[in-house]
Amino acid sequence: MRVLFTFVGGPGHLLPLVPIARAVAAAGHVVAFAGSGSMTQAIETCGFRAFATEPASTGVRPRRPLPKLDNERAAWELTEIFARSEAPRRAKAILELAREWEPDVIVGDEVDFGSMVAAERLSIPHAGVLVLAAGGLLRKEIVVEPLRELRDTYGLPSDPELAMLDSDLVLSPVPPSFRDPDFPLPATAHAIRTCDVTPRRPGRPDGPLVYFTLGTEFNTESGDLFSRVLAGLGQLPVTTVATVGVHVDPAELGPQPPNVRVRQYVPQGELLPTCDLVVSHGGSGTVIGALAHGVPCLLIPLGADQPHNAARCAALGAGEVFDPLSLTPETMRSAASAMLSDPRYRQAAEAVRREVADLPGPESAVPLLERLTKR
Numbered sequence: 001m002r003v004l005f006t007f008v009g010g011p012g013h014l015l016p017l018v019p020i021a022r023a024v025a026a027a028g029h030v031v032a033f034a035g036s037g038s039m040t041q042a043i044e045t046c047g048f049r050a051f052a053t054e055p056a057s058t059g060v061r062p063r064r065p066l067p068k069l070d071n072e073r074a075a076w077e078l079t080e081i082f083a084r085s086e087a088p089r090r091a092k093a094i095l096e097l098a099r100e101w102e103p104d105v106i107v108g109d110e111v112d113f114g115s116m117v118a119a120e121r122l123s124i125p126h127a128g129v130l131v132l133a134a135g136g137l138l139r140k141e142i143v144v145e146p147l148r149e150l151r152d153t154y155g156l157p158s159d160p161e162l163a164m165l166d167s168d169l170v171l172s173p174v175p176p177s178f179r180d181p182d183f184p185l186p187a188t189a190h191a192i193r194t195c196d197v198t199p200r201r202p203g204r205p206d207g208p209l210v211y212f213t214l215g216t217e218f219n220t221e222s223g224d225l226f227s228r229v230l231a232g233l234g235q236l237p238v239t240t241v242a243t244v245g246v247h248v249d250p251a252e253l254g255p256q257p258p259n260v261r262v263r264q265y266v267p268q269g270e271l272l273p274t275c276d277l278v279v280s281h282g283g284s285g286t287v288i289g290a291l292a293h294g295v296p297c298l299l300i301p302l303g304a305d306q307p308h309n310a311a312r313c314a315a316l317g318a319g320e321v322f323d324p325l326s327l328t329p330e331t332m333r334s335a336a337s338a339m340l341s342d343p344r345y346r347q348a349a350e351a352v353r354r355e356v357a358d359l360p361g362p363e364s365a366v367p368l369l370e371r372l373t374k375r
Contacts, residue, residue: 001029001373004103005048006094006115007039007131008086011216012285013109014039016131016173018046019194019362020107027366034097034115051101053093061247066223066302066324074304075142082111084146090114091121091150098122104373107171110138113147116164121154125372127169127365133284135183136308140165168372171365174288175355178312190368193359195292198273208276208340211268211290212242215283218302219245225300225324226253229279232332234260238340241271277340279332282306282321287313294353296345298335300324317348 005021007013014035025031025048032049037056044050067073091114098106098118107127108115119126132138140162151159166186172179173194179185210233214222226244233240234257242262244250250262268289272278278290282301287309290297297319299310313319320335339345 001105001370002101002103003029003031003105003107003369004034004094004098004101005031006034006053006090006106006108006112008035008082008090008109008112008114009217010039011042012283013111013131014042014046015285016129016194017107017109019173020129020171020192020365021046021048023362023366024369027363029366032101032103034094051097053090053097061220063248063252064221064223066225067221068325069301069303069307069323071307074137074307075139077304078111078137079142079146083113083143084149087113087117087147087150088153091117091154094118095121098124105369107369110165110170113143113150113164116167117147117150117154117156120156120164125168125375127171127369127372128165128167130170130172130174131284132305132308133174133178133288134180134305134308134312135185136180136311137305138165139183168375169368171368174284175291175352175359177316177352177355178288178291180308180312190365191359192362192364193292193356194362195289195356196269196273197292197353197357206239208238209271209274210236210238210240210277210279210336210340211271211275212240212279213268213286214244214281214300214302215286216245217283218281218304218306220247222302222324225327228327228329229300229332230256230260230262231329232334233279233336235329235333236337236340238276238336241266277336279336282310282313284309287319288356291318291349291352292356294346294350296339296349298322298332298339300327316352318345318352320345 033043034051037052040050094115095118106119109131110128170189172191240260272293279298280286282299301307301310310321
């Protein structure tokens with residue numbers, strides 16, 4: 001079986017696919033990835049053949065002021081950027097690649113709409129992988145029109161209910177309780193575990209560990225948020241490890257106290273097993289990764305699906321949510337201190353960890369994909 005994994009965007013869309021792809025490869029199948037040229041190195045670092053569907057972007061992303069959280073903007077971006085602009089380019093690129101590479105199955109992230117259209121046009125089975133954990137951002141009514149136009153371009157039949165989004169198979173690397181009940185999974189969905197669920201190892205000799213990140217997409221339009229958060233965390237008797245991303249110079253944040261360490265990148269898998277609290281923007285990968293280790297979350301959503309993830313985390317009792325514009329160092333210090341001292345947050349996060357641990361591993365996706373090729 002030849003399986004082409006596709007994704008649109010950056011690491012948050014690539015990484016949920018990787019454990020599934022590794023399981024497919026371990027079962028003896030041929031695997032390749034298709035993503036933007038900017039992600040080629042990341043794909044190859046994960047150990048897979050990479051096809052660039054567009055040239056790599058050049059230059060450093062500029063630092064920008066912190067905008068007001070705007071859910072309408074997030075919906076507009078999904079409609080106009082992902083569905084209207086990116087999807088036609090992706091459809092063309094994946095069609096050309098699939099005709100040459102001849103995959104038996106295409107596995108794409110849930111907002112790679114172009115790969116869905118390409119698979120349907122070529123009568124290749126398609127499986128979707130959820131990358132928007134809580135599920136509230138991707139609403140069919142906001143993408144139906146641009147996707148209708150794209151389907152018309154390729155002569156595909158009318159799909160007013162957008163059954164294409166439910167695919168032949170949907171793989172959900174999200175604990176079922178985390179999914180917003182207002183956005184239930186389709187009948188084609190199978191929940192799987194794609195992240196480590198090692199219980200936290202307590203008793204660090206230097207006290208509690210706090211991990212702080214604003215992800216890889218919104219970190220550059222965060223204004224002075226890094227400084228405000230670190231000013232608050234630096235007052236606590238904890239060790240804080242902050243990652244700012246490759247487009248932000250740690251020196252920009254100035255001298256930090258000895259208990260605060262600022263890096264451009266640290267794999268979160270190295271931190272979460274001994275972590276006591278995660279402070280983040282609420283990206284799906286960060287939140288699910290933290291909860292999979294039983295670590296509570298202090299959430300400062302900046303956009304995209306982050307407000308939805310933050311709301312679910314708070315609803316489960318495993319997190320608290322704060323506004324990025326009004327957050328002060330004192331608020332951060334007080335909130336982090338309260339969460340570290342109140343065992344209820346960790347107990348709620350631990351309940352989610354046990355739920356994740358009970359899910360079948362990524363290898364369970366292999367027979368599901370194999371079954372698609374026999375239809």
